[in-house]
Amino acid sequence: MTAPATSQSPPRLVSPVPTVIARLVRRPTFILSVAVLIFWLIAPLAVAVKGLDPYSQVGAAIQPPGAGTLLGTDHLGRSVAIRLLAGAAPILTVAPAATALATIAGTVLGLTAGYHRGRIGDDILMRSFDIINALPGIVAVLLVATVFGHSPMALVLSIAIFFAPIVARTVRSAVLVEMGKQYVEAARTQGESTHRILFAELLPNVTPAIVVEATTRLGYAIFVSAGLSFLNLGAQPPSPDWGLVVSQNRIFIQTAWWSVAFPALAIISLVVAINLIADHLAEVLGR
Template sequence: MTTLEAASTPAAAPVPSAARPGFARRTWRTVRSSRTASIGLAVVAVHIVVAALAPLLTTYSPTANDASHALLGSSWSHWAGTDQYGRDVLTRVLYGGRYALGVSVTATVLTLAVGTLLGCVAALRGGWLDDLMMRVLDAVLAVPSILALLVIVTALGAGSGVIVLAVTVVYAPQVVRVVRGAALAVVPADYVTAARARGESTWAILRREILPNITDVLCVEFAMRASWVVLLISSLSFLGFGANPPTPDWGLMVSENRTAITVVPMASLAPIIALATLVVGLNLAADGLSKAWGVDRIREGS
């Protein structure tokens, strides 16, 4: 490829992602060519399907107590046994996937939206605004994540809404740094300069020129951030600051049944296995897509 041809590649004349018919096909080819990404996305897909079909896969209630069936071992009636309240462990694990995916995806989407907006604005505007935002983010990132979450949840109370808000506050600064690093590579481009010369608004430049060119970074960041969010939310529930009983939550299940692990080990192991496979699937997907799209360099440079 000559120098002139290289200068006329799609990167030099981006269009909105909605008008890029090749992105979906390119993503599909990437997934098919990366065994790591394929395995990871397949594991995540299994979790999504199982969570969606939970009412069809079991006839037991995930919250109803039955003292006469407490602490039963594995059997044909209860494949993973029952917990100390007589609830079917497998049923609670299946329904727990709904809570884990629902809250985690909501928190991750909101985190990515806030981080993307602030990161792109900081990169595009630059100057004192960029410096001020980075110093504020440095202060926020200096606080350990779990400590910040505990402070927010303690102050505002438990509940899904509070957890989503807390996760957004804790993780958005990290997303801002990653997105800002990716956007800084796009801002000096000629097409961004031309858009500024035409008098286009900041929002129009972000939407038409910058966002379509950092979509790969955003996809990888979503998968990686989601795995951390799942672990963080489960950790909160294990510590008693997340889901309230009798919500079928994996972290809460481990906390409730850890004292009876020698009697009914699956009551604790089943949610641990479910959590581990989901996190591994998300990490594999993020790692595979990152290597296939060459996002590693951008992340390291941010």
């Protein structure tokens, strides 16, 4: 006699974490991307440990890269190299915090929208997401940033409010796929609470989609954070934030190209590295 459907245990992640890691470390571009990310995470710490000051004048203004000044100096005689290394801190504080907040909020909303179809999931939550997503990305973030101000916490909230509905849509799509599987119906039949079904049954099975989406959002959050600083809505002078540095030195691009090029390349390197990590995670996790 066959066992009833209610005795079946829900499937878990397709690939165990050690297996996923083993597959990732065999990919050279993934390793290189992680190395770039780690470098920029460590760079501000190295500046602090060495006692280097990104705000002090180290030589004459607008000195080109050379032996005395590795990456040259800016229009105030400050070291471009030191400010470049220190400038990773503001952007890698705001962007990860905003991504984490957006992921948590988006996951809860996505689970709810996917599980509760009809008025709650489709009419209320999804239509609210549509309203937020109807605005162009940078415009929406600018509006929120204008309301909350220019503090780091305000930037985190601004980016998170815009990204949360995008994460929620991804999670909802993954939940809708899981809703057609037997373990969800089995959990309902056994009388499990909605809270337990959402967070003990569905959440573990949509985690791969959440991981990939969160990594992708992190790349976008870095770009948006730098963009807000460029528009003077983020970090304020004399911060070495890359977006702010590019904004302040763009008028010197013909006479001091290095003061703009190097922080711009730093932003590009970090965003590309995180996007490549997200692509590899998507391939390995089958998302």
